[in-house]
Amino acid sequence: MNFYLKYFIVAIGLFAFSGFFALFGVYAERKVSAFIQDRLGPTETGKYGVLQTIADVLKLLIKELIVPAAADKMLFMLAPAIIFIAVYMGFAAIPWAPGIAPSNLNLGLYYIFAILSIETLGILMAGWGSNNKYSILGAMRSAAQIISYEIPAGFAIISVVMIAQTLNLQAISAQQGILSTEKASFLGIWDVSKNGGFINGGIMAWNIFRAPHLIIAFVIYFIASLAESNRAPFDIPEAESELVAGFHTEFTGMRFAFVFLAEYSMMYLVSMVGVILFLGAWNTPLPNIGAVHLADWTTGVGWGIIWTVIKVLILVGIQMWIRWTLPRLRVDQLMNLCWKVLTPLAFLCMLISGVWRLWVM
């Protein structure tokens, strides 16, 4: 019984976290966009408008759930749940700190990308079920975009996996810091592993610095992750100015809230995967320098959670910064970028990874 109780608590905790993060994310997004545009953002609800998103949720809770008369009711009602659950399930395999992961899967990375792909199905269901031209256009664009961008994202990830030689996210995390037993070297030349040289661990043991081509892989992954979470400049599935709101045009109340929750959870999840694969996961950026054991002092369960959250929030911040700067890409530009630029570059990264693994490491 206790066995199951633990799982329930973890599941509820993750749900609460994604809900809390969506509240925070929406507020942060509104404030960031406001400051970028020299406005003030929400100011009236609570001090500095901090209660604004709670007020929004209360509003969404009491709104009527409208199902269009011509909608495919089953698909329409299931879609928001599937969209959210696909993202929510992704959180199951994510490590937060040394030894802290809801589920320590040895195929964690594979699992996350498999389960995230189900989101496309939910979006297609939402678009088709709404029986609305804008919704179906948005859903089609979304499916095309997500499927296309999974390729460069996938190859960028494979180039990391080839260096790490594992799909277990906890193992990939552990390799990038002082808890690793393997040899790690900065740019492949300077040994920074635990018993290596003068400086051990820290930022230089992170994957993006272990092999220089992984910086490019990280940029490719980051761009592709923006597209996969339907964020600007790749928000053509929503494209307010063309498609009303794209695939979620017809949703109201809590169903709409679930679509929104999924979007913000997705932002967090893809950033977290990026952090784990490239930016040292829960490892500290501070190295051990001689007798000053900065890395030892800032490694642990508590520190791990702090570093993870800080790094993820920085990436989420960058996602918001990009959204409020760059204009939306056209469909053809989007596909151009994916197939002609990112995919060849990602292939190249994968090739270099192989060479790197064979000759340098």
Place this chain on the structure above:
Amino acid sequence: MVQTKSTVIHGLTTAWKGLTLTIRHLFASNAKRKIISVSDSNYFKQMEGTNTIQYPKQQLPVPEVGRYQLEVEMDDCIVCDLCAKICPVDCIDIEAIKATEAIGQTSDGTTKRLYAAKFDIDMAKCMYCGLCTIVCPTECIIMTNQYDRSVFELKDLTYVFSDMTPEEAAEKRDLLEKQQAERAAAKLAATQKKEGSE
């Protein structure tokens, strides 16, 4: 391929340019906007801080002679109906009752001979052209510096300026009718007398 390469580089450099611009604004001063009049020489030089004017709490000063909402000083109105006639959108509705005698004088010495049973201005229709204020012979209809009049009902935007109650108006109408009847009777009597004498 060469062209693709240069467009990619161009795309990245311009994107970076945009990103540096927005990040500067993100971390720029978020100071509240200072409320200074448009006549101030610094008004168009306010480049720092937010642009938002938090309206009900902060208000931009408007000139004292602002040309916003209409106001009528009924004591000075001679109910000449010129304003209603010139109004391009017909937002002024006046109903005049002739007085039986001169009622008094306006502040500029014009004699008032008409009562205004009704003097309504529909501010929802008004286009703020100010023509009514120009034609008014006694300058009793003016534009003020009041601009914020939000109402819950559309009918509340019809401003009623007449200070007469319906009873008073009815009384004045009766008086006028009586006077007109008397005059008509006197006229009839005079004509009959004239006819009789012939």
